[in-house]
Amino acid sequence: MYPYTVSFRHLERMTDDTGLLEHSLGMIPRRKEGYTTDDNARALWVCLEWLHYYSLIPNESQKEKLFHLIDRYLAFLLWAQREDGHFHNNFAYDRTPEPERPSDDCLGRALWASAITIVKLRHDQDRLLAAEQIFDKGMEPCAQMAYPRGWAYALAACSLLAGNLTKIKETLERWGAGMESVLRSRVRLFENKLTELYRCHARAGWHWFEPVMTYSNGVFPWAMLHAYNVTEKQETRQIAKESLDFLIEKMTAPQGWIRPIGNRGWCTEETRSKWDQQPIEVMKLALASAQAYRVLGDLIYWEVLNKCRSWFYGNNDWQTPLVNFQEGSCHDGLTPKGINGNQGAESTIAYLLTEANYSILKLEVEANVCCV
Numbered sequence: 001m002y003p004y005t006v007s008f009r010h011l012e013r014m015t016d017d018t019g020l021l022e023h024s025l026g027m028i029p030r031r032k033e034g035y036t037t038d039d040n041a042r043a044l045w046v047c048l049e050w051l052h053y054y055s056l057i058p059n060e061s062q063k064e065k066l067f068h069l070i071d072r073y074l075a076f077l078l079w080a081q082r083e084d085g086h087f088h089n090n091f092a093y094d095r096t097p098e099p100e101r102p103s104d105d106c107l108g109r110a111l112w113a114s115a116i117t118i119v120k121l122r123h124d125q126d127r128l129l130a131a132e133q134i135f136d137k138g139m140e141p142c143a144q145m146a147y148p149r150g151w152a153y154a155l156a157a158c159s160l161l162a163g164n165l166t167k168i169k170e171t172l173e174r175w176g177a178g179m180e181s182v183l184r185s186r187v188r189l190f191e192n193k194l195t196e197l198y199r200c201h202a203r204a205g206w207h208w209f210e211p212v213m214t215y216s217n218g219v220f221p222w223a224m225l226h227a228y229n230v231t232e233k234q235e236t237r238q239i240a241k242e243s244l245d246f247l248i249e250k251m252t253a254p255q256g257w258i259r260p261i262g263n264r265g266w267c268t269e270e271t272r273s274k275w276d277q278q279p280i281e282v283m284k285l286a287l288a289s290a291q292a293y294r295v296l297g298d299l300i301y302w303e304v305l306n307k308c309r310s311w312f313y314g315n316n317d318w319q320t321p322l323v324n325f326q327e328g329s330c331h332d333g334l335t336p337k338g339i340n341g342n343q344g345a346e347s348t349i350a351y352l353l354t355e356a357n358y359s360i361l362k363l364e365v366e367a368n369v370c371c372v
Contacts, residue, residue, distance in 0.1 A: 005057075006050075006355055007328035008065055011043065014345055015069060018095060019043075019076035023344045027329060034092045037080040037106050039345040041113035044073035046349050048120045049356035056363055074117070074130045077110055085137040104145045105216075108153025111138045115157035118171055119164050132171055135161075139182060143189065148197055148209060149216050152223035155190035158183050159226035184230075191227045191236060194220065198239050206269055207246035213267040217247055218284025225291045241296060244288050248304055251285055258282055258311040277334040279322065279350035282308050286354040290361050302365060309358045312351050323351055 014021050014029050019040045023033040047066045054063045080087045089106040090098040117131035135157070142154045161168060162183045172179055197209045209220050221244035228236045250267055253259035260281035265273035286308035292301040307315070312330060314321040320339060322331040330351035332340040 005059070005062070005359075006352060007326055008050075008062075008069070008352075010324070010327045010329035010343065010348055011046075011069065011352065012065075013327075014348065015043070015072055017072075018091075019072055020345050021093075022346075024342050026341055027324075027327065027343050031093045034090065034098070035076070036091070036345075037077065037087045037089045038103075038109055039349065040073045040076040040080070041106075041109040042349045042353070043345070044070060044077070044113045045116055046353045046356060047073065048116055049353060049360065052120060053356060053360050053363075056360070070117075070127065073113075074127060074134075077113065077134050078130055081110070081134060081137055085139070085141040087138075102141075104147040104150025105153070107138060107142060107145065108150040108157070111135060111142060111157040112153045112160075114138065115160050118168055119160060122167055122171065128171065132174060136175055136179075139186070142186065148194065149219055151190045151193050152219040155187065155194065156219075156223040156226040158186040158190070159223075159230045162187050162230045163226075187227055187230050191224070191231060191233070194224060195235060195239060198243065202239075202242075207242045209243065211268070213247075213250060213261055215263065215278075215281070216284055217261065217281065218244075218286075218288040221247065222284070222288040222291050225288070225295045228295060237296075241292070244292055244301075247285060247288070251281070252307075253317065256307075257315045257317075258285070258307050259317060260285075260311075274317070275334065275336045276340075277317070279312065279330055279333060279347040282311050283350035283354045286357055290357045293361065294364075302361065305358055305361065309354055312354060322347075328352065 010027065014024065019035050020043045021029045021031060021033065022036050022039055023030045047070045051063060051066045082088060086102045087106050087110050088097045088100070089103050090100055092098055114131045114135040118128065118135060121127050121131065145151055145154060165172065165180060194209065201208060201210055221240045224236050224240035228240060250272065251258055251260060259274065260277040261267045262273035262275040262277055264275050265271060267273065286305050289301040289304040289308065292298070293305065312321070312323045316334060318334055318338060322339060324343070328348070329343040330347040332342045332344055332347045
């Protein structure tokens with residue numbers, strides 16, 4: 001339908017010498033809204049995925065552009081991390097921290113971004129050192145996380161590293177002999193926390209981790225699938241599949257296209273909000289579906305990933321594309337009145353990350369080979 005490459009023009013437009021700006025008015029960055037660590041961690045992730053793609057389909061000019069952006073986002077995470085290992089999330093345009101409480105979600109996203117950097121750039125010593133420091137410092141406060149989405153990101157991050165111990169051997173040596181056991185203990189900790197959460201709330205007709213389906217829902221089955229790769233616990237596999245199938249059901253319109261759970265009321269057993277639809281919710285379902293295809297091998301999840309991608313290109317409730325393909329940007333969502341005209345960081349990353357996962361997995365499907 002579309003070529004399996006994208007423009008990074010808008011991502012570059014939204015990125016200055018500090019990092020990725022959070023919001024835009026139309027396509028123009030709104031500097032007064034400042035920056036978030038959340039968005040810079042996600043941006044690092046998306047650049048690493050496309051770097052992997054351009055390693056499979058060589059394109060040196062695109063790789064050079066991505067390394068330039070990776071350096072900005074890594075530098076932002078180093079700067080945003082506090083001495084206790086937590087991350088300050090919200091910064092004004094003049095780089096001053098805004099008042100806030102520490103966020104488990106933010107810590108978890110930064111841990112995941114640094115973990116995937118360690119795996120993807122394990123031969124790049126200079127950038128690797130930054131990612132290793134970020135992850136190492138973040139491990140101390142992550143054990144005290146109190147919120148489930150933070151657990152999910154930390155579970156995925158620790159599982160990714162624990163499942164690639166041979167590949168990250170030099171990193172483990174720099175961290176010290178105890179880190180391997182710490183990684184495995186964190187996997188068990190957060191796997192057990194999410195398992196208990198699911199046992200507490202799941203029942204006939206409601207196969208979910210919470211009494212209400214709110215935001216970032218796809219991170220739960222996605223993280224449990226990462227954990228299963230390490231622990232091979234059948235209950236973890238069952239929970240991941242059961243919850244993902246339930247999420248797909250709730251995020252599929254009667255017409256067959258993807259319909260994200262709207263943030264004007266969320267989803268309970270009795271009601272389900274249609275608006276406003278956020279691109280990041282489609283991205284999270286796409287990520288979980290891609291991981292499910294890799295782990296479970298069922299083509300239904302490849303089909304769901306295709307539907308998630310198609311949502312961005314117009315197979316949605318307004319039958320209108322959210323993506324400006326030439327710019328590499330994405331509108332901020334669907335409302336009862338149509339498309340949100342702004343094209344901020346989160347939505348653009350959601351599109352780019354969905355497209356990257358589709359493009360990489362398509363190569364894997366064609367080759368009948370799945371890789372990390």
